[in-house]
Amino acid sequence: MTFEFSEEFSSSSKTHSAKLAVIYARVSSTKQVTKGDGLNSQITRCEEYAKFKGYEVVYFFKDDISGSVAIRPAMTKLLAFLKANKKDQHVVIIDDISRLARGLEAHLTLRSDIAEAGGILESPSIEFGEDSDSQFMEHMMAVIAQHQRKKNAEQSKNRMVARAMAGFWVFRAPMGLKFERQAGRGKVLVRHEPLASSIQEALEGFASGRFQTCAEIMRYFETLPYFPRDGRGNLRFHRFKEMLTEPLYAGLLEIPRWNISLRKGQHQGLISVEAFEKIQARRARKQPVMPVYKSISEDFVLRGAVACGDCGWSLTSCWSKGRTKKYPYYICQHKGCDSYGKSIRRETLESEFEVILKGMTPTPKLATILLDLLKDGWGQCEAALANQKRERAKNIQHVQASINKLLERIVDTNSASVIKAYESKIGVLERQKLVLNEKLESTAPVRCYTDISRTALNFLLNPCNLWDHGGLSERRLVLKLAFGSRLVYDRNKGYRTAIPSLPFQLIQRLKAGLQANISPENMMVGDTGIEPVTPTMSM
DSSP: OOOBOOSOOOOOOSOOSSEEEEEEEEESOHHHHHHOOHHHHHHHHHHHHHHHHTEEEEEEEEEESOTTOSOOHHHHHHHHHHHHTTTSOOEEEESOHHHHOSSHHHHHHHHHHHHHTTOEEEOSSOOOOSSHHHHHHHHHHHHHHHHHHHHHHHHHHHHHHHHHHTTOOOSOOOTTEEEEEETTTEEEEEEOTTHHHHHHHHHHHHHHTSSOSHHHHHHHHHTOTTSOOOTTSOOOHHHHHHHHTOGGGGTEEEEGGGTEEEEEOSSOOSSOHHHHHHHHHHHHHTOOSSOOOTTOOGGGTTTTTEEETTTOOBOEEEEEEOSSSEEEEEEBOOTTOTTBTOEEEHHHHHHHHHHHHHHTSOOHHHHHHHHHHHHHHHHHHHHHHHHHHHHHHHHHHHHHHHHHHHHHHHHHOOOHHHHHHHHHHHHHHHHHHHHHHHHHHTOSOSSOHHHHHHHHHHHHHOHHHHHHHOOHHHHHHHHHHHBSSOEEEETTTEEOOOOBOHHHHHHHHHHHHHHTTOOGGGGSOOTTOSOOOOOOOOO
16 A cells, blocks of 8 residues: 555554555755656656565655755655654665765765664665675765766856856846747746836836835835735835846846856846946935935825925925814924924915916917927937947947956956956946947937927926826926926915926026027027036935
8 A cells, every 4th residue: 555644643553464665755846846757757666666575665755855955844754754653664765875865964864864763775776785885885876976966066057157158147037027938049038018117117217317216116116006015915125126236127147156247138128228327326326306205195295395495494294183174284394493383285385386387388489489499409419320329339449449458457467456456447348338339229219209209398388287187106207307406485475486407497598588589599509508507306
């Protein structure tokens, strides 16, 4: 009779005519259990051996764990079973010595544990004995099994390193990417929708300033029902910090522990290398443009974007309880401020803001002039693309020449510190080269002027539309796109002069020119540009 081992052990009270035996089988991983037939083939061979020897197999023990470790779930149960039935001595059958262990230390430990528990180890592949010659052969085979395990691991790692050096990712695919087998290339990372598009939007938003912090990115993903969560249904903050530093999303690859420097991968990234470098630069500066509060909600959309006119600190918000209902207010909570604790009605603050936003909307005549100027500017940019392409090609050659010089210096020096310094400089130049190559490949416009400018022009010509019909995230976006710094509100006088962003400064310049009867051609930007030093909204 043969049956699977259960959790409870009980000593057999029956008298057996045949010698009792148990079978132990092991494979290295769960994948070999689900996709292979290693366990069944081992058991079949052991059953044939038991039948030949006249043994009665009473239990099976199966492990899916590396042979280099001695503590295993099924092996622990096997030893417990042998101890519980020590009076009925059992033969422990293994298919091969490597199935018991693939390390000499683990083999000796298990060999001793089985003997102490009252078991007798046997195998169709080797005869175990207690004499010196048998033990010598047993130990030699255990050493050979250990050598094979290490050799297999080395060969596997060497293949992985070689593939990684060629630009192929060889570990688990990050979120938003998945492996797809391609003819002649093996498994290659490809986009995994819809996560890929969402992660792309988040990363590009952080690079452009739409998202200022990891917390803001986290709240964006909280709105996506398909985004993976933990067992409690929560999102982990550290996941988003790692997302910002993952080169794979930019089509790059880097494995420092294998001395594989940053290089172009064989997969298509979700964002550009230039956007990735902007993200790293923003993280290094740690200067958020618009602070984001966890408590912000639809109730107080201007919280964090408006500063007190007396002290310059951000206005907070609260609900004040009246006799019959609650009333919303903005309030300064900076101690020592003349306006400390003085509230401003939400309706007053936000309605006055909407007046400012409506005042930024250009007239139909101004809009027509603006569209003509932008279209002319687009044509000039297209004409300059050929020159930019040549310049970028020259820059790439210059960077490569600098890399070659540093490599020559490394060959000529024996100083470890100097070599390390040169390697650091080469790493910086290689990153520059990746960005330049990407810019060179993307020099030509991918879409026509109308398609690529439609969304931006719709916002510039009517910023109130997005504010009136958008939700919280869209309104926060309006604040970031329309203004170059926080708005300042005086409790007695209202808003002070707001500093608009660069596009709206251009509109103001055109408006002032029309009022002064200056032709649009003379209002074009000069060589020095019009962009002023724009203060940040950091608080």
